[in-house]
Amino acid sequence: MQELLKVAMPKGRIYKQACNLLREAGLPIPDDFDESRKLIIPVPEAGMQFIMAKPVDVPTYVEYGVADIGIVGKDVLMEENKDVYELLDLGIARCRMSVIGLPDWKPVIHPRVATKYPSVASQYFRERGQQVDVIKLNGSIELAPLIGLADRIVDMVETGATLRENGLVEMEEIFTITSRLIANRVSYRMKNEAIQQLCDLLQPIIAPVGKR
């Protein structure tokens, strides 16, 4: 029997969209998977085993080869900078990474910037020749400018509801973010047929990117 393809799946907001995309591609992913609390989920019908990971950890599982492939946001890929292949832009979980602040924000010499993405934010301001102090937070990033921890934040915007409800404004969009299919370098060679088959199934339904 052929070995199952180990897939690092992101728990949380991407998971359902990822399952639906696989279903759309024709893979028999049972409906009741969406609510499961199991961390290792065999899906033999689809030739897969899901490894349920925290989104930020998906590239780590794939880099170490304990997962052959994974689904993860481009934001995480940029921040984590792991040695993995990026195979496809899946077009799901679309949002943007932006610089955000209070509407009456005034430039200061050495602004503080709070973010979940310290590496991306540092590079962004460095490339613009702006010296900033980057403060790493793990959630509720929008709090930082409201209570004086930071002058600006770098964070995700999807509907804009969080900004509106907290009286913040988007100052600059840095990147459009979507989820990507990634692969371990060795798995990509050793399990090339299975991985290529999956890409071939996904390709026609994700193109043109931007429709989702």
Ligand SMILES: Nc1ncnc2c1ncn2[C@@H]1O[C@H](COP(=O)(O)OP(=O)(O)OP(=O)(O)O)[C@@H](O)[C@H]1O
């Ligand atoms: N509105 C959004 N806010 C944040 N991430 C979003 C949004 N919409 C889509 N995404 C994508 O979803 C991923 C985050 O998913 P999720 O919020 O489930 O994980 P998380 O950041 O680890 O959450 P938590 O730390 O709250 O568990 C991001 O990496 C991004 O690619």
Ligand SMILES: O=P(O)(O)OC[C@H]1O[C@H](OP(=O)(O)OP(=O)(O)O)[C@H](O)[C@@H]1O
């Ligand atoms: O534009 P919106 O649709 O409002 O989405 C953006 C918000 O969603 C995310 O937060 P999340 O819900 O993941 O909370 P956390 O960062 O506090 O964990 C993100 O960090 C923004 O705060």
